[in-house]
Amino acid sequence: MHIFFKTVLYCSCLLLNGCLGLGAYRLDKDQNSYSRALTESNKRQTLLNVVSLRYADTPGFLDTTQLISGYQLQRSASLNANTDVVPFRPGGALSVQVQESPTFTFQPVTGDAYAQSFLRPLPPASLLPLAMGGLPIDVLFRLSVQSVNMISNAGAIGGDVGRGSPEFFELIHDLRLLQVAGLLGIQLEQTLDASGKPSAANHVFLSISSTKDPILSEVVFETRRFFSMPQNDERVEVVYGAGSPRKGQIRLLTRTMLSVLGQIAYQIEVPPEDVTSGKTLARVRLVGRETKPIVNVNVSREPPATSFATVDYKNRYYWISDNDFDSKLAFTMLQILLELSKTTKNPGAIVTIPINN
Numbered sequence: 575m576h577i578f579f580k581t582v583l584y585c586s587c588l589l590l591n592g593c594l595g596l597g598a599y600r601l602d603k604d605q606n607s608y609s610r611a612l613t614e615s616n617k618r619q620t621l622l623n624v625v626s627l628r629y630a631d632t633p634g635f636l637d638t639t640q641l642i643s644g645y646q647l648q649r650s651a652s653l654n655a656n657t658d659v660v661p662f663r664p665g666g667a668l669s670v671q672v673q674e675s676p677t678f679t680f681q682p683v684t685g686d687a688y689a690q691s692f693l694r695p696l697p698p699a700s701l702l703p704l705a706m707g708g709l710p711i712d713v714l715f716r717l718s719v720q721s722v723n724m725i726s727n728a729g730a731i732g733g734d735v736g737r738g739s740p741e742f743f744e745l746i747h748d749l750r751l752l753q754v755a756g757l758l759g760i761q762l763e764q765t766l767d768a769s770g771k772p773s774a775a776n777h778v779f780l781s782i783s784s785t786k787d788p789i790l791s792e793v794v795f796e797t798r799r800f801f802s803m804p805q806n807d808e809r810v811e812v813v814y815g816a817g818s819p820r821k822g823q824i825r826l827l828t829r830t831m832l833s834v835l836g837q838i839a840y841q842i843e844v845p846p847e848d849v850t851s852g853k854t855l856a857r858v859r860l861v862g863r864e865t866k867p868i869v870n871v872n873v874s875r876e877p878p879a880t881s882f883a884t885v886d887y888k889n890r891y892y893w894i895s896d897n898d899f900d901s902k903l904a905f906t907m908l909q910i911l912l913e914l915s916k917t918t919k920n921p922g923a924i925v926t927i928p929i930n931n
Contacts, residue, residue, distance in 0.1 A: 627839035635683035699776040711748040778812040841867035
């Protein structure tokens with residue numbers, strides 16, 4: 575009898591004094607789980623919108639603005655014994671109940687928020703520093719830049735129209751070589767207004783350093799010549815716009831996020847019957863060095879065994895292979911650009927979905 579009472583008393587103390595550490599345990603588990611689930615959900619939403627645009631379908635954007643996961647821990651313990659009965663029969667009960675109540679809040683991207691996030695060109699002052707953060711500048715330009723001075727990137731349109739200029743792909747190839755060699759730099763300079771305070775606008779400069787390497791020296795020479803830079807000058811200003819630049823400037827026509835998604839969409843190789851039936855247009859055929867899609871999206875009737883991202887659209891599966899590193903990198907950069915383009919405007923309609931287990 576003595577051992578039984580001590581065992582029940584000890585277990586009761588564990589339960590009633592909170593020795594289970596539920597909060598700390600769930601924080602570690604839930605933070606990783608929800609973060610991963612949110613990332614995977616955003617990947618599928620982006621891929622679905624790309625596929626939808628391929629078929630001239632309406633894209634939809636829904637942001638998860640809030641995640642709340644509440645827990646309720648109920649613990650009880652009881653002990654009873656009847657000493658008047660022989661033989662002695664002790665009794666007791668222990669119980670623990672954990673209840674989880676997650677709540678997700680979604681915000682549809684509409685109105686001004688839609689215009690600011692998806693219809694506004696990406697500003698060079700926000701775009702170019704990404705290259706200095708380690709993102710490949712050739713992939714960045716293929717995704718987000720429509721033209722540099724007078725040469726054009728491939729456009730978001732089907733068929734042989736909008737294939738882009740071969741010179742564009744030669745340029746971004748050389749810029750990537752300079753970036754890898756550490757000869758390419760981006761500087762932001764903030765100007766002062768009339769009162770001497772920093773203005774909201776930043777001036778963006780691209781620098782091309784000199785080198786004694788004979789091969790890279792040729793790349794430096796050709797790149798400076800393309801930008802109409804004096805060969806003894808290492809820096810040129812980058813401004814937004816199309817057409818012929820002024821002396822000492824590069825004109826960079828950046829894309830909207832809708833255009834970025836559209837370009838990836840029209841590089842998807844769809845089944846031929848979808849083109850002949852008029853459901854969509856033929857794929858954009860690229861020219862120059864970059865002849866393959868920036869993001870290779872596969873199509874099949876059966877779901878893939880493994881993939882980086884998969885969506886189901888009109889009885890077909892569209893997916894990015896987990897073994898295609900270049901496509902995964904470009905798609906991840908697309909996700910970064912989507913986050914960069916988001917506005918801080920107040921939300922409109924909000925959908926909150928509580929989930930009861």
